[in-house]
Amino acid sequence: xxxxxxxxxxxxxxxxxxxxxxxxxxxxxxxxxxxxxxxxxxxxxxxxxxxxxxxxxxxxxxxxxxxxxxxxxxxxxxxxxxxxxxxxxxxxxxxxxxxxxxxxxxxxxxxxxxxxxxxxxxxxxxxxxxxxxxxxxxxxxxxxxxxxxxxxxxxxxxxx
Numbered sequence: 687x688x689x690x691x692x693x694x695x696x697x698x699x700x701x702x703x704x705x706x707x708x709x710x711x712x713x714x715x716x717x718x719x720x721x722x723x724x725x726x727x728x729x730x731x732x733x734x735x736x737x738x739x740x741x742x743x744x745x746x747x748x749x750x751x752x753x754x755x756x757x758x759x760x761x762x763x764x765x766x767x768x769x770x771x772x773x774x775x776x777x778x779x780x781x782x783x784x785x786x787x788x789x790x791x792x793x794x795x796x797x798x799x800x801x802x803x804x805x806x807x808x809x810x811x812x813x814x815x816x817x818x819x820x821x822x823x824x825x826x827x828x829x830x831x832x833x834x835x836x837x838x839x840x841x842x843x844x845x846x
Contacts, residue, residue, distance in 0.1 A: 739785070739838050739839065739840055739841065740838070740839060740841050741787075741836045741837065741838060741839075742837045742838065742839035743836075743837045744834060744835070744836050744837070745812055745813075745834070745835040745837075746791075746812075746832070746833070746834050746835070747810070747811065747812035747813075747832070747833065747835075748810055748811045748812065748830050748831065748832060748833070749788065749790075749811065749812065749813045749814070749815055749820075749823075749825070749830065749831055749832075749833040749835075750806055750808065750811050750814050750815075750820075750829060750830050751814065751815050751816065751817045751819070751820035751825075751826060751829065752776065752805070752806075752814045752815075752816065752817070753768075753770045753816065753817040754768055754769075754770055762774070762776070762802045762803035763776075763782060763802070763803045763804045764782040764783070764802040764803065766802050768802075768803070768816070769816065769818075770816055770817045770818050771816065771818035772802075772816050772818065772819075773797060773798065773799050773800065773816075773818075773819055774799055774800050774801070774802040774803070774815075774816055774819070775788065775799040775800070775801055775802070775803070775813050775814060775815045775816070775819065776801070776802070776803035776804055776805035776806060776813065776814040776815075777801045777803075777804070777805075777812070777813050777814075777835075778804065778805065778806075778812075780801045780837065781801070782801055782802060782803075783800060783801065783802075784800070784801045784837060784838075785798055785799070785800055785801075785837075785838040785839075786798070786799055786800075786801060786813070786835050786836060786837055786838060787799075787835070787836040787838060788813065788815060788819070788823065788833050788834070788835055788836075789833060789834045789835075789836070790823045790824055790825055790831050790832075790833055791831070791832040791833060791834060792824075792825075792831060792832065793823075793824045795822070795823050795824050796823070797819055797822055797823060798838070799815060799819055811830070812833075812835060813833065813835055
């Protein structure tokens, strides 16, 4: 009585090994593309380290983020096109164009942003930042974070 030839154990192990290698290669290729390359502590070309700028006032409270999708459009109150990755924010009362340094109180990350829009319209929040800024500040997944907002202003030189 003859039995049908069986597939050898070595053939199955080899197939399993090839699948494992293929998955490992795919992981090595895909995982770096998910990494965040932004750095919230990079210096703005003319601001925080520039002695011409000083902290004019400080506010503390909660920040949230917004994006093109949650803004229901692409224009801000200043007329600029909203970009999810831009270093911009919305504030209820600060003049448009004001530079602010937003610091996440829980991790110390900070970034200089420009006020280009109005809001937030949720009670208890003092500033809305773009989703890209929230990612760089480290609170995009939580949605809301305790922050310190330092309003930066240009120091007037003598005779101005």
